[in-house]
Amino acid sequence: MGHREDLLEGAKRCLLEKGYARTTARDIVAASGTNLASIGYHYGSKDALLNLAFLRLTEEWGDLATKEDEGEREAEAPAAPLDQFRGAWERVIGSFEQSRAVWQLQMEVVSRINTDPELQKALVxxxxxxRNGLAENMLGIDPAADPERARVAGLFCQALLAGVMVQWLMDPESAPSAQDLTDGLKLVLEGRGPAPEGAQ
Known part of the structure; x- marks a missing residue:
């Protein structure tokens, strides 16, 4: 790898170990075996490098957590929508221990949005x-064939994902399972049933 790639890999390691706020340019240089001048030459600034490193980490996490094995996908018949939803969440939640640092980093990024306009712009x-990827992987909606349904479904899945991450980071013992989320979606789809006896 050249200095550009070394810097990106070093920045990714620093983000996972230290987060945004605690990562310095010298940390990245030490992790990448490069020099301070290389950051400005290849990326313009430390912040631009960290922003790109964060995007790469989230892409890698998405590949790990939400995508089925291509061979299995080709061998099996298409799953029913709720089965696909549950399967996608099993992969996301199953990645928690391996991906905890990425989840923590995403929460830190959310806290930085209002004070870091460049980061916000980079994430749009x-x-x-x-969102399109979530709609396709979790609900089987093709963004190219049905962009509006994919947009709305992606918004829904993204909102769920943020909430699930928070719950797993705060209290893994009571955090939702893939089956909990599937059962919850079923309840929403069914609407309100009869009130328990004696309830108002």
């Missing part, structure tokens, strides 16, 4: 692309 496009 990938966030919209991510």
């Amino acid at each position: 496009g990938p966030q919209r692309e991510g």
Whole structure:
């Protein structure tokens, strides 16, 4: 790898170990085996490098957590919508221990948005692309064939994902399972049933 790639890999390691606020340019240089001048030459600034490193980490996490094995996908018949939803969440939640640092980093990024306009700008496009990916992987909606349904479904899945991450980071013992989320979606789809006896 050249200095550009070394810097990106070093920045990714620093983000996972230290987060945004505690990562310095010298940390990145030490992790990448490069020099301070290389950051400005290849990326313009430390912040631009960290922003790109964060995007790469989230892309890698998405590949790990939400995508089925291509061979299995080709061998099996298409899953029913709720089965696909549950399967996608099993992969996301199953990645928690391996991906905890990425989840923590995403929470830190949310806290930085209002004070870091460059970071916010860098996230706009990938966030919209991510919604399409969630709609396709979790609900089987093809963004190219049905962009509006994919947009709305992606918004729904993204809102769920943020909430699930928070719950797993705060209290894994009571955090939702894939089956909990599937059962919850079923309840929403069914609407309100009869009130328990004696309830108002």
